[in-house]
Amino acid sequence: MRARSPVAGLRRRELGPLGVLAQSVATTAPAGAMAAVPLLVTAAAGRDAPWSVAIAAVLVGLVVASIAVFARRMAAAGGLYSFTAKGLGPGGAYACAVSMVLGYALLVAAALVGASWYARALVERLWPVDTTAVGVAVVVVLSAAIAALAVRGVRLAGRVMLVVEGASIALILVVLVTLAVRAPAGPPPPPLPPGGLTGVAAGVLPAVAAFIGFDSATALGVEARRPFASVPRAVAVTAGGAALLYLVAMVVHLAAPAVLPALTVVGPDGGPGAAVIGTWAPVLLDAGIIASFGACTLAALNTLVRVLFSLAREGVAPAVLGRTHRRHLTPAAAVGLSVPLLALPPVVGTLAGVAPQDLLGGLLAVATVGFLAAYLLVCLAAPRFLRRIGELTPAVVVTSWCAVPVLAVVIVVALWRSAGPLLPVTVGIVVLAAGAGWVALRRTHAAQLDGMGVYDETTAADLHPADRAR
Amino acid sequence: MSPTEAARTITGRQPQAVRSALAILEAVAAAGIGTTAKDISAELRIPPATTYRLLNLLVAEEYLVRLPDLRGFALGRRAANLAPTPVTTPxxxxxxxxxxxxxxxxxxxxxxxxxxxxxxxxxxxxxxxxxxxxxxxxxxxxxxxxxxxxxxxxxxxxxxxxxxxxxxxxxxxxxxxxxxxxxxxxxxxxxxxxxxxxxxxxxxxxxxxxxxxxxxxxxxxxxxxxxxxxxxxxxxxxxxxxxxxxxx
CATH class of the missing domain: 3.30.450.40 (GAF domain)
Incomplete structure (x- = not known):
């Protein structure tokens, strides 16, 4: 038994259950997704959209169960890829690590774009001017702020995220429900067409995409006070809560279909519904969504730097990424190196005049594929891990068998049905680059690859005093 | 079910679960460092799924720890609170x-x-x-x-x-x-x-x-x-x- 944990350097066993929960909730950013999900899913599934959300929720539930298999047994800083290493070995761990870095890095960039987009829209609602400078300023200021908070420690960051996300969820719920109840008295809009089986199936992808990030508390295993209790609970509560919020938003949207499009059409005049809903609601909703995107950047960054930290400690990534802040005990080097890189695409995209919705959509689509691949790998790994440690139960095998093929289909659909060749080409390039990286690492860093999956092992100090001397 | 939820559902009205958890603690204490879930399940004749759930619960509450091989168990730091060693002063x-x-x-x-x-x-x-x-x-x-x-x-x-x-x-x-x-x-x-x-x-x-x-x-x-x-x-x-x- 080691005297010192291989992930020493982080603030061990300190973060309370609420902080752990905040991390997952903020990464998922249900407030922002609530406004977008009903529109995206009804576009595919029409009036049957709640079924798409329900199917997505069940699928996410299976992933939650697979994650819990690991989260109850080991506490890691690398989250899902550290878990996967224990079931699928270095190959699976490497693939999962690449998927996670891709997913979380692009999620940070996408949320930066989202915050800057809605901030511009908010400014344009009030003063119709050119807001390119505002967009760039928001990205720069927000990046600096999340970098500072991420270095300062997950305890403070957790409190900030919890308040921000809680407030924006409440705000959006209140706006949505109030407007739906006081629905415009005009002629009722034509009912949506039924989506049928194919429609429902097509609606599952945007619905699942709305959940991504619920796993991010798993990267706080080392820092959580009672990780085996708080981490699986945070993951489950986030997924369950998000499912509930999306279903509520969906039902409200179906009951009053005119409200949401009028609210979220980004533009100074607020679209056709502005006359009936007034001008205060879009402003409030925008504020809520900006806050939600802001919390999401911070939360996704927290997980990203812990994954990089863990990879660096294993020797797979450059060692400099494994350095922690001496006083705050956070992966400060990874924060300093990654944040400028992540802020670059939003800034360049904004200056080049790329429409923010296209930039956001593109980044999110690639991120989603990364997350789904990581979820698939962890579901595949769960039964193998349990068999290895001799704790396999039939329920876990069934969970894995149900989740893996469905996730594979969802990934294929995501690539197949994407709007242009950009997504499949990007994913193809990433897969090729990752494959080349694997071959290169296998040649030069074989031992480090085999050692993937470090986690916060039990040390002598955790044992009963009577057993310590042995 | 998360360990804490499990703790909530095992109420005072489910004496068997409490009994099993205590039996597991005792079995780990008796077997010493490195006993596995399978060993415990076989020894106590508790169904495997129940044993694993209770073990995870006891690990989450830090009465037990999982060893670095992830298979074996040992008594955790918190178990020392149950039976303080008698103190003698030299x-x-x-x-x-x-x-x-x-x-x-x-x-x-x-x-x-x-x-x-x-x-x-x-x-x-x-x-x-x-x-x-x-x-x-x-x-x-x-x-x-x-x-x-x-x-x-x-x-x-x-x-x-x-x-x-x-x-x-x-x-x-x-x-x-x-x-x-x-x-x-x-x-x-x-x-x-x-x-x-x-x-x-x-x-x-x-x-x-x-x-x-x-x-x-x-x-x-x-x-x-x-x-x-x-x-x-x-x-x-x-x-x-x-x-x-x-x-x-």
Whole structure:
């Protein structure tokens, strides 16, 4: 038994259950997704959209169960890829690590774009001017702020995220429900067409995409006070809560279909519904969504730097990424190196005049594929891990068998049905680059690859005093 | 189901689950380090799925730990709270205490730490100390307790009770006092536990790894404890250094 944990350097066993929960909730950013999900899913599934959300929720539930298999047994800083290493070995761990870095890095960039987009829209609602400078300023200021908070420690960051996300969820719920109840008295809009089986199936992808990030508390295993209790609970509560919020938003949207499009059409005049809903609601909703995107950047960054930290400690990534802040005990080097890189695409995209919705959509689509691949790998790994440690139960095998093929289909659909060749080409390039990286690492860093999956092992100090001397 | 949810659903109306959990604890204690879930399930004839769930629950609550191979189990730090090892004080340590008592006119007490509890190893017979249980409940207000709190700086300092008008209960102020204890190695308290009394304490540490094994305290009138007492502190430190190898 080691005297010192291989992930020493982080603030061990300190973060309370609420902080752990905040991390997952903020990464998922249900407030922002609530406004977008009903529109995206009804576009595919029409009036049957709640079924798409329900199917997505069940699928996410299976992933939650697979994650819990690991989260109850080991506490890691690398989250899902550290878990996967224990079931699928270095190959699976490497693939999962690449998927996670891709997913979380692009999620940070996408949320930066989202915050800057809605901030511009908010400014344009009030003063119709050119807001390119505002967009760039928001990205720069927000990046600096999340970098500072991420270095300062997950305890403070957790409190900030919890308040921000809680407030924006409440705000959006209140706006949505109030407007739906006081629905415009005009002629009722034509009912949506039924989506049928194919429609429902097509609606599952945007619905699942709305959940991504619920796993991010798993990267706080080392820092959580009672990780085996708080981490699986945070993951489950986030997924369950998000499912509930999306279903509520969906039902409200179906009951009053005119409200949401009028609210979220980004533009100074607020679209056709502005006359009936007034001008205060879009402003409030925008504020809520900006806050939600802001919390999401911070939360996704927290997980990203812990994954990089863990990879660096294993020797797979450059060692400099494994350095922690001496006083705050956070992966400060990874924060300093990654944040400028992540802020670059939003800034360049904004200056080049790329429409923010296209930039956001593109980044999110690639991120989603990364997350789904990581979820698939962890579901595949769960039964193998349990068999290895001799704790396999039939329920876990069934969970894995149900989740893996469905996730594979969802990934294929995501690539197949994407709007242009950009997504499949990007994913193809990433897969090729990752494959080349694997071959290169296998040649030069074989031992480090085999050692993937470090986690916060039990040390002598955790044992009963009577057993310590042995 | 998460372990805490499991804990919530196992109510007092499900005695079998409680019985099984206790049986598992006992089985791990008896088998020693490295027993596996399968072994335990077979030995206790508890269905595997139930065994795994209860084991995960006990690990989540830190009564058990999973070993680095992830298969084996051992008793965790928290299990020590269930059955504190009986304390005996070596004669040589008692002799050191006698010598200290002959040199000072204050009450001199030697107390050991079991997890987060405080037990007297050698209380001063002429100046009986306050009850160890009461001290353990209000670690923030005594110098012996503050030595322990300073050692575990992860301990949340909230919910501290105000025992006298002088008791420090503000978490930030208390954290400052604990930082002082860590810096100087000396804990001091004047009239915070009992209005008219105060105490000075230094840690008795293991010679090798320097971990805190006991606390050596002098008690006296609050006003006199508040004075610098430099000579007295030196005597106290010298005796604590002598006690280290005898107790660790």
């Amino acid at each position: 004669t040589a340590a008692r002799a050191v205490m006698e010598r200290l008592r002959s040199r000072v006119r204050w009450g001199a007490h030697l107390a050991g730490y079991l997890g987060h509890r405080l037990v007297f190893l050698d209380p001063d017979p002429d100046h009986p100390p306050v009850d160890a249980g009461e001290l353990s409940r209000h670690l923030h207000a005594s110098s012996l307790g503050r030595l322990l709190l300073a050692e575990h700086d992860d301990e949340p300092a909230t919910g501290a009770a105000r025992l006298t008008p002088h008791t420090v209960v503000d978490p930030r102020e208390l954290a400052g006092r604990l930082a002082e204890v860590r810096a100087t190695g000396l804990a001091r308290q004047c009239g915070e536990f009992r209005a008219e009394h105060g105490c000075l304490a230094v840690g008795v540490r293991a010679p090798g790894d320097g971990r805190l094994v006991a606390g050596l305290a002098l008690t006296g009138p609050a006003a006199r404890v508040a004075a610098p007492n430099d000579d007295l502190v030196e005597v106290l430190r010298a005796h604590a250094a002598e006690l280290g190898p005898l107790l660790a």
